[in-house]
Every structure is written in structure tokens, then in C-alpha cells.
Amino acid sequence: MFLQQLINGLTLGSIYALIAIGYSLVFGVLQIVNFANGSIYMLGGFLTLVLYNKFRINFLLCFALALIINGFVGFCLDRFALRHLRQKKATKLVGLITTMGFATVIENFVMLFFSNATVPYPNKIDFGSFSIGSAVVSSTQVIIFLVVLVLLLLMSWVVYGTKVGKAMRAVSQNADAAKLMGIDVNGVIAMTFILSAVLAGISGTMVGMYYQMIDFTSGFSIGMKTMAAAVLGGVGSLPGAVTGGLIIGVVESLGASYISSAYRNAFAFAVLIIVILFLPNGLFGKEKVTKV
Amino acid sequence: MKKLLSVLVALTMVLSLMAGCGSGGDEKKETSAPKQEADGSASDQGGSEKADAGTEAAPQEEGSQNYDKVKIASPIPLTGPNSQYGMAYKNALEMAVKQFNESGGLGGKEVELEILDDQSDVTQATNLANQIIDDKDVFAVVGTFGSSVGMATAPIYQSGGMPLIAPNISHQDFPQTGDLLVPISPTATIEINGVADTLFACTGEGSKMAILYATTDLGVNVNSILTEKWPELGGEIVYSNSFVSGETKDFSALLTEVIALEPDIIYTSGEYYDVASVILQARQLGVSEDVIFSGPGQCFTQEFLDLCGDQAYNGIYCGTLPAYFEDVITKENYSDTMVNFMTDYNNTYSEACNGFAGNCYDGIMLTLLAARKVGTDDPKALVEAIVSYEGYESVSTEHLFFSDYNYANKSLCAYTVKDGHFAKVEY
Amino acid sequence: MTLLKVENLSVNYGSIRAVREISFEVNQGEIVTLIGSNGAGKTTTMNTIAGLKELNGGKIFWNGADATAWNAKRKVKEGIVLSPEGRQVFPDFSVYDNLMLGGYHFSNEENQKTLRTVHELFPVLEKREKQMAGTLSGGEQQMLAVGRALMSQPKLLMLDEPSMGLAPLIVKEIFSLIRRIREEMGTTVLLVEQNARMALKISDRAYVLQTGKITLEGSSKELLQSEEVQKAYLGM
Numbered sequence: 002m003f004l005q006q007l008i009n010g011l012t013l014g015s016i017y018a019l020i021a022i023g024y025s026l027v028f029g030v031l032q033i034v035n036f037a038n039g040s041i042y043m044l045g046g047f048l049t050l051v052l053y054n055k056f057r058i059n060f061l062l063c064f065a066l067a068l069i070i071n072g073f074v075g076f077c078l079d080r081f082a083l084r085h086l087r088q089k090k091a092t093k094l095v096g097l098i099t100t101m102g103f104a105t106v107i108e109n110f111v112m113l114f115f116s117n118a119t120v121p122y123p124n125k126i127d128f129g130s131f132s133i134g135s136a137v138v139s140s141t142q143v144i145i146f147l148v149v150l151v152l153l154l155l156m157s158w159v160v161y162g163t164k165v166g167k168a169m170r171a172v173s174q175n176a177d178a179a180k181l182m183g184i185d186v187n188g189v190i191a192m193t194f195i196l197s198a199v200l201a202g203i204s205g206t207m208v209g210m211y212y213q214m215i216d217f218t219s220g221f222s223i224g225m226k227t228m229a230a231a232v233l234g235g236v237g238s239l240p241g242a243v244t245g246g247l248i249i250g251v252v253e254s255l256g257a258s259y260i261s262s263a264y265r266n267a268f269a270f271a272v273l274i275i276v277i278l279f280l281p282n283g284l285f286g287k288e289k290v291t292k293v
Numbered sequence: 294m295k296k297l298l299s300v301l302v303a304l305t306m307v308l309s310l311m312a313g314c315g316s317g318g319d320e321k322k323e324t325s326a327p328k329q330e331a332d333g334s335a336s337d338q339g340g341s342e343k344a345d346a347g348t349e350a351a352p353q354e355e356g357s358q359n360y361d362k363v364k365i366a367s368p369i370p371l372t373g374p375n376s377q378y379g380m381a382y383k384n385a386l387e388m389a390v391k392q393f394n395e396s397g398g399l400g401g402k403e404v405e406l407e408i409l410d411d412q413s414d415v416t417q418a419t420n421l422a423n424q425i426i427d428d429k430d431v432f433a434v435v436g437t438f439g440s441s442v443g444m445a446t447a448p449i450y451q452s453g454g455m456p457l458i459a460p461n462i463s464h465q466d467f468p469q470t471g472d473l474l475v476p477i478s479p480t481a482t483i484e485i486n487g488v489a490d491t492l493f494a495c496t497g498e499g500s501k502m503a504i505l506y507a508t509t510d511l512g513v514n515v516n517s518i519l520t521e522k523w524p525e526l527g528g529e530i531v532y533s534n535s536f537v538s539g540e541t542k543d544f545s546a547l548l549t550e551v552i553a554l555e556p557d558i559i560y561t562s563g564e565y566y567d568v569a570s571v572i573l574q575a576r577q578l579g580v581s582e583d584v585i586f587s588g589p590g591q592c593f594t595q596e597f598l599d600l601c602g603d604q605a606y607n608g609i610y611c612g613t614l615p616a617y618f619e620d621v622i623t624k625e626n627y628s629d630t631m632v633n634f635m636t637d638y639n640n641t642y643s644e645a646c647n648g649f650a651g652n653c654y655d656g657i658m659l660t661l662l663a664a665r666k667v668g669t670d671d672p673k674a675l676v677e678a679i680v681s682y683e684g685y686e687s688v689s690t691e692h693l694f695f696s697d698y699n700y701a702n703k704s705l706c707a708y709t710v711k712d713g714h715f716a717k718v719e720y
Numbered sequence: 721m722t723l724l725k726v727e728n729l730s731v732n733y734g735s736i737r738a739v740r741e742i743s744f745e746v747n748q749g750e751i752v753t754l755i756g757s758n759g760a761g762k763t764t765t766m767n768t769i770a771g772l773k774e775l776n777g778g779k780i781f782w783n784g785a786d787a788t789a790w791n792a793k794r795k796v797k798e799g800i801v802l803s804p805e806g807r808q809v810f811p812d813f814s815v816y817d818n819l820m821l822g823g824y825h826f827s828n829e830e831n832q833k834t835l836r837t838v839h840e841l842f843p844v845l846e847k848r849e850k851q852m853a854g855t856l857s858g859g860e861q862q863m864l865a866v867g868r869a870l871m872s873q874p875k876l877l878m879l880d881e882p883s884m885g886l887a888p889l890i891v892k893e894i895f896s897l898i899r900r901i902r903e904e905m906g907t908t909v910l911l912v913e914q915n916a917r918m919a920l921k922i923s924d925r926a927y928v929l930q931t932g933k934i935t936l937e938g939s940s941k942e943l944l945q946s947e948e949v950q951k952a953y954l955g956m
Contacts, residue, residue, distance in 0.1 A: 183796030258546035
């Protein structure tokens, strides 16, 4: 039974990981927490569903389209809201609150279409299940693992192996110095938002398929937990975000079954607090070294 | 924006109702309906004819009842998270009032319906309650959705001398909060005892039950009642754990344990999407095909079938409200009154008829019929007339009556799911 | 030939007028310096020319063209490169990666060529190629900052207080390297410094900045002799 719990926890964890990466990326380049990430995750799931139900064409096509729209939404958040704040030299707090406002806008927009019902979601990656000992693993879970793995490798390649990725890392270390290199800092930031929105959208769709339903409140609670995962792993660190996500997922699952289900969220945050007490920068976070 | 719109709509409705009142109420009537005499005797004292609701006989002593007040106030959630239920109430209220007015109203006078938006918010509902009890034209309140709003405003109505008929408040303490309070839903205790009896009748001696319950007052209550009653009947509780309704999406942690214990029944107390999630995820985890899934009346909706209809087979879902589907509410299964109600509702409104509408219709119709009988000037007399009303044909149950003064009792409806449709279970 | 011309430049921080209608120019091949004490407006001027700060009045001309509205990226591409105050190296990148970032807009081939020149000028950068820039000493970081700026193949190399926080011996080394850069690479240099003596010694012309205004200008030799400058900035 422990194996089953572990598998469930890892599935949950890999979904968290994907969203946590988005938080980490944005925090890295902008030093703010993007509170809209949770609602963008939920939006992605809804967009895929709406497109699929409306147009009845190939699911994969609707999925791709939904991701494009999602990425665009992420882009808009930066381009039309946050960038202006940067130009006006507003404090980080103002940016933070703006992302919260953006989250509310997105949620209410979705509410217009679906009022408040929980809507069924077609599971397009259901190809049966198999057993490992006493544990049952569904194909959906396997596919989610693989997708997250592939995306992680892809993101790592982008961040550590491409010029754009180097620019992103430069901006996260010192935005002004990056400007002096001739790097288009605003462009890099926009790219980061698009990437994190696409990742969140993929997550939202996969979660919809996994649980075979979706509702518009799903953004909020997952937003908090994945933020915790990003902090746990060390904000700004890609492997940190993934590790953090997996840990939170597993702890939540095990805690829910072996201790108490009603307090499952508490366990996730308890782990976060414990880790931060001993490692203030998270598991993979680095101390900021500044020398005159 | 939506809130503003609904306030404007409500305001417009109220204004047009008041305007109608002043000019003799011509706009409201489509067919000028004189008082109709029911078939057979005009007397309805202890009457046992199964006449259709709304076309009941005119009161015995005409002219002796006081119908000075003709307004019913209905605070319901038109906006906010419970707006879908508010809509069901609104439809039922309007339909009942229209039918009642067409059958003669209150001594020829038309009943006015004032619908207000409480947004399912306690503060808003409290404000409305305080306004309503000061309104000299209101003789009863039919409304409030949900225990939190209902329990918060009940004392206000009680101390304000205003009868409150609450269609779906099943909170234990509601009836005893005052003698002007009338729930149409049975309390959880009454309901769950009935559910336990029904489930036991279907599964037999030694049957093992696993309970998953939401951390709401209702869920906690259901769990404690079942945990006590089930062994008393002769069954065994093998597992009991809670979840946070709406927030907990992943039940796999709990279900893994449940499945390992090999229960005969898995009972989920929560919203329809919680029950659906449990069913879907249990099947994914390879639960035995023999396991019976059970859940409350909140499941009797198309949304539930949409979510898990093809996986919900081998279940017994019990509630105090029927599943308003055309293939379920048939003349073979239920009374003509129920069938007609559902047909009228579905023909009039775009939203599908459901238990909330049914309960609400019963609530207001019973109130109006009782008012016709005893007048609208004495709140206590009105409530007494409601709870002792004989011969009321309910649209939401086979048998509705009150015990211990104002505790509602209804016959249970039990369904299974076959080929993605509900089917009545005979036991 | 005038490379950089600044006309009536004004820069504010909110209501504080940090730079007030200053005008100066830098010609091809020159080393020009702006000297002044803390808060005189030197860094503000540099940052504005480099495109990091918006100006509130005046114009900037580059090679005759109006460069006032150009952003930082455009300026770098045109050859206006700043090694900023406080070095501002990328602490979590290696020395090599820092240098390569300087060559962001050039091909790898070109960068490798420029790198060789940089290594020649600053052998320590080659020695510590793989070391994380945040762990270098102050002097090494300064060399890295200059080297990084050189990787951008500047036509005008702007240096903001390269001597700050460094030991006198290191400062001497840095300044002789600045001279070499002009001599061997033909790069024009605009230097901003608190250390007036060293700055005046290596530069051709100088301007004195005082609370946002240019109060003195002339050849560096002249200014070194001027009594005013000696009293105010040379501690005599």
C-alpha cells in the first residue's frame, strides 16, 4: 500500500513541479511571486476544454491552441501591467498585488462561462492500467510523469544550454548589468512569463484529464502549494522547483493517508517551514554573494 | 457587474410588482382566473382528496380570513457561489405564486413575491432579514439557502415575528430555534437514519461500510450518526475519514486504504463532485466491481451523471428528494402531482428541474395554501396551519409530514445508476 | 572627430535634480575624464549615456546622429559600452561566462578573438577562467568588468570609478591598463573618477562636475596645475 501511496504522491508531485518551475523562473528574473500563476494554470485547463467542446476537432490541436492563448495571457500580464510598473520604478509590492488582481480577473472571466459548476473533463490519455505488486498504476499517471520529465529536460536545456537561457540567468543575477551587455531585458522577462504560462497550462490540462473534472477554484489552492514547493526547492533554481514539487506531493499524499486527510495541506507547509528553518534559501538555493 | 445587474433586476421586479398592485395587478394575470372550486367538496378541513396543488378548494369561511398582507419575501442567492441553487428557487417560487394566483390567490387578491439577493453571505442575509421584518406587507419568508445563512438569520425572523419557511435547511438545531421556523428538509438525523435503514435492507447482515465525509457540519454529523447506527443494525464500520469538500481533489490516498480493507459499501458524504471523484478514482485504483457506492441526494443531477455516469453503476444513492429525470419521474413510479410539476417546470424554464426547486415549491405552496386557510395576520396560526396541513400533495416526495411540531419528514428516494441513467430502487 | 556629444543634459530623480544642463564632448581617440566628489552626478551621467536611466532634458549625439532616445541595447550595438559603478559582475557565472556575456551580440568566432586580446591585457582573467565571479577579489572583479566591457568591442569605453575600493597598487595597475587599451586598441575612453589625481594623470581632457553642474573644463595638464582643483580635489 505504501507503494501505491508513493506512486499517487509522485503523480501529484510532478504536477506541482511543473507549476513550481513557473514560479521559480519568474521570481528569478523579476524577484516577485507571480500570484496569477495558479489561475493561469486553471485557465489553461479550461481553454483546452472549451475549445474541444466548442469545435469538436482533434484534442491535441485544441490543446496546442489553448497553450498558445495561455502563453499570450502570460505575455499580456507582463507587457500591459508589470512592464509599466517597472518603467515607473514601482516597488515590488505593487507588482505582487497586480498579479493578484490579474488572478481575480482571470477567475471571474472563467466564471462567466461556467458559473460555478464542476465540469467533466475527457481523459484523452487513458489507456488502461497495470499493476506493480499490489499497486495499480494508470497510463494517465505514467504519461504525466513522462511529460513532466521531458519538459524538465527541455527547460534545463533552454535555461542552461541556449543563449536565451543564459540571458535569463544573467537578468536574474543582475538586470542592470544584463542591460549593459545589450540584452533585451524586457524581452527576456516576457519570454519567462510566456514559458511559465505554457507550463502552467500543460499542467492544468493534465490535471483535468487525471481527475476527469475541473472547476475554477482549482487555481487558488494549488497556487499556494506550488509556491511553497518553489520556495522549498530554492526560488530561482530549476532542479529545486522540481524537487520541491515532488516532495510536497509525496508528503501530502502520505500525510493524508497515514495521519489525517483533513490536514493534508498543513503537512505540505509544515515541511516547507522545517526546511526553511535549516536552509533559509531552500534546498538548492544559493546565498547571494555580493562584493564591492 | 453581475451583482449590479441582479440588484437592478430585483429592484425592477419589486417596482413592477408594486406598480401592478396599485393598478389592480393587471399585468401579472394572463388569464383572469376566478376562484376555482376543486372537484368534489368545498371543504378542506381534514380533506383527503388528492387534488392538484395550486388548484385547491377555496377556504371554507370566505371573508372571515384576514388577507391584508399579501407579500412573501424570499432572500436567496441570486449571485455568488450558490447562484445556481438560487436560480432553482427563483423559478420554483415564481411558478408556485403564478399557479396559486391563477387559482384564486388569497381571497381573490394576488400574492406578491419579493425576491432578494442574499448572495449566500451571512452579512448580506442579516441585513435583508432586518429589512424584511420591518416590512408591513410581508406575512412570511420562504427562502435562505444553506445552513450558515439560515441559522444566522433564523433568530432574527423568529424574534421579529416572521415565519421562515426554509426549503433545504437540514441543520439539527434549526427547528428548535423557534416556533415560527419551518424546514421542508428533514434534519440530517432523520434522513441518515432512514438512509442507514435503506442501505442495510439492501446489503444485509455483517455488511462492511467505509465512510468518507466532508469536514462540514453536515458531513461530521452524518459520520457520527452512521458510525453509531450501522453497527446497531448489524453492520460493521471498517473505515472513516474526512476530506475538505471542494478543495480535496485527490482521494487516492484515502481510497488506497479503503480498498485494502475490502468494504461492501463506500459511503461518501459531500457534494456531487466529491462523490463523483471518489467513484472515478476508486475505479482507477482497481476497486472491486462488487463494491456498492453510496452518496446523498446532491448526486441526483445531470452534472453528476456527466462527471461519472458510466462509472457510477452498482450504487445506491439515497436522498430525501427525487431525481427529476423524465425516465425516472414517471406515473408508474410517482404521483401525478410530481410528474406534472416536473413537466411544467421543464416547459417553463431553461434550467432543468431539480430537488432544490421541488423543495422550494413545496415550501411556498404549503405556505400559500395554509395562508388561504387561516389568513395572513397571525404568524403563529399560519405556521401551525402549515405543519398540520392535511392532504397536501408534495412535488418532491411521496409523503411529507411534520413530527414534533416542526420537524419535517419525507419518504426516502433511492436510486441506482444503469447505463448512465438513474433508476428507482425498490427495496 | 567628435564621437560623443552631450548637450544640456538634465537628469532628475523625482524632484531631485542630479544633473543640471551639462554639456561636454569626447573625441575619437581621447581619454576624457569627469572628476567630482560624491553626489556630484558622475554616475548618473554615465548611466544616462549608457541607457540605464532616462534623461529629463537635453540631447545626446553619437557620431553626429541623435542618440537621445536610443535604448541600452541599441547603444551597446553602436559601440557605447559602460563598465558600471561597483563592477556589477554576474556573481554566479564563471569569469569565462561573464566575458562571453559581454560578447552577447557577436559570433563565437569574433568573441574568441577578442577574448585573446582581453587575456593579454588581463592575464589573471585567463588564470581564473573557471572561477565564479562572485568569489574574485575587488581588483580582479574590476578587471573582469573592464574585460567584459571590452568584449562588447566598444568604440567608446565608459568606466565608472574603476578605482573605487581598491588598493593603491591595484589602482595603478588598472590605470596603466586603461592607457594600454587606448594605445593598443585605439579605443576612446570616458572615465569618471573620484580619484582626481590618477584620472587627470592619464587623461587628455577633463571636466569638473559639482552638484550636477560642470564648473571647470580644460586639458588635464592645465587642471592638474590649477589652484582650485588642487585645493578641492588634490588635497593640497
